[in-house]
Amino acid sequence: MKAIFLVKNGATDQAFEIREADRPVPNAEQVLIEVEAFGLNFADVMARKGLYRDCPPLPAIVGYDVVGRIVEKGKDVQNVDVGQRVSALTRFGGYAEFAVTQASAVAPISESMDIGSALALATQYCTAYYCAEEMSRLHPNDKVLVHAAAGGVGTALVQIAKYRGCEIFGTASTAKMDYLKKQGVHHPIDYRTSDFAQEIKNIIGDTGLDVIFDPIGGKYFKKGFKLLGSGGRIISFGASEMTNAKNIFQKLKFAKDFGIFHPVQFVMTSKSLLGVNMLRIADDRPLVFNRVFNEVIRWYEEGIFQPVTGKIFQFDEIAKAHQYMESRQSIGKIVVKCPHTRRNLARKA
Numbered sequence: 001m002k003a004i005f006l007v008k009n010g011a012t013d014q015a016f017e018i019r020e021a022d023r024p025v026p027n028a029e030q031v032l033i034e035v036e037a038f039g040l041n042f043a044d045v046m047a048r049k050g051l052y053r054d055c056p057p058l059p060a061i062v063g064y065d066v067v068g069r070i071v072e073k074g075k076d077v078q079n080v081d082v083g084q085r086v087s088a089l090t091r092f093g094g095y096a097e098f099a100v101t102q103a104s105a106v107a108p109i110s111e112s113m114d115i116g117s118a119l120a121l122a123t124q125y126c127t128a129y130y131c132a133e134e135m136s137r138l139h140p141n142d143k144v145l146v147h148a149a150a151g152g153v154g155t156a157l158v159q160i161a162k163y164r165g166c167e168i169f170g171t172a173s174t175a176k177m178d179y180l181k182k183q184g185v186h187h188p189i190d191y192r193t194s195d196f197a198q199e200i201k202n203i204i205g206d207t208g209l210d211v212i213f214d215p216i217g218g219k220y221f222k223k224g225f226k227l228l229g230s231g232g233r234i235i236s237f238g239a240s241e242m243t244n245a246k247n248i249f250q251k252l253k254f255a256k257d258f259g260i261f262h263p264v265q266f267v268m269t270s271k272s273l274l275g276v277n278m279l280r281i282a283d284d285r286p287l288v289f290n291r292v293f294n295e296v297i298r299w300y301e302e303g304i305f306q307p308v309t310g311k312i313f314q315f316d317e318i319a320k321a322h323q324y325m326e327s328r329q330s331i332g333k334i335v336v337k338c339p340h341t342r343r344n345l346a347r348k349a
Contacts, residue, residue, distance in 0.1 A: 032072040135274050139164065152310075
């Protein structure tokens with residue numbers, strides 16, 4: 001099979017090579033998927049830059065979500081069957097024509113579901129659902145801040161907050177303000193031209209926010225924590241700001257920008273900090289992840305979730321896809337098609 005290997009940390013045009021690789025073999029609890037397409041996530045960028053601690057030693061096949069068809073399954077797999085079209089979370093290995101993953105990280109989907117939606121549901125929407133429904137239930141009139149609100153997880157979080165009847169604040173760049181308004185964000189904030197903390201204070205005064213969803217970290221986290229009211233929660237599920245750190249001194253500054261916290265601060269102010277890493281949940285709590293995944297599919301079928309596909313790239317355009325994601329110009333899910341997708345469509349025709 002063809003696979004895209006991450007061979008070197010650094011620039012996109014030098015980081016990847018397309019190579020032949022052995023087709024993976026599923027164990028008793030896994031399935032083998034012929035991949036139609038795989039998605040990009042910001043963790044891919046972090047891995048490419050050498051900033052993702054869970055990334056396997058190079059050369060490695062990264063990739064966290066795929067859409068495709070099951071072609072083989074282990075003897076203990078009960079929840080899915082060979083021949084089913086599925087969306088799946090992968091523990092790396094997604095940048096390939098075939099990928100293997102735990103059956104608990106797979107959900108059947110319709111033949112008509114578009115590849116962008118299928119990929120977004122596996123990673124972005126499961127992350128958003130777990131953050132907003134499992135870790136911190138939202139309620140009507142809650143004041144909710146979503147950072148990077150035009151991204152894949154951000155879009156999903158906005159849709160959940162809208163469904164729950166919240167007052168939504170969302171940050172994004174200048175070009176994405178109209179998108180935020182269309183998605184239902186009541187207070188779009190351009191982080192490039194405004195101080196988001198001051199903008200929110202001007203709107204709500206001393207009331208304080210109820211929930212903050214933060215995939216950025218650094219100074220955004222520190223400022224956000226100060227905006228929380230009593231009973232407020234900040235859910236941290238990424239540290240994309242760290243990609244701007246070019247050397248050890250900038251990395252240390254990034255860590256310092258988070259601030260130093262003590263449990264007494266949380267008790268005295270009745271505030272909470274929650275951390276989310278969906279790979280850890282899928283690894284260590286497979287039944288939880290499977291429950292979340294199936295709920296996400298149900299919400300999609302009921303029209304609550306409406307994923308947005310950002311841009312679709314071809315297999316040999318992986319460097320361009322990474323450049324596009326890192327540019328922060330993207331809205332919604334970035335998709336990369338596998339080369340055999342066109343062959344399969346031709347055979348069906």
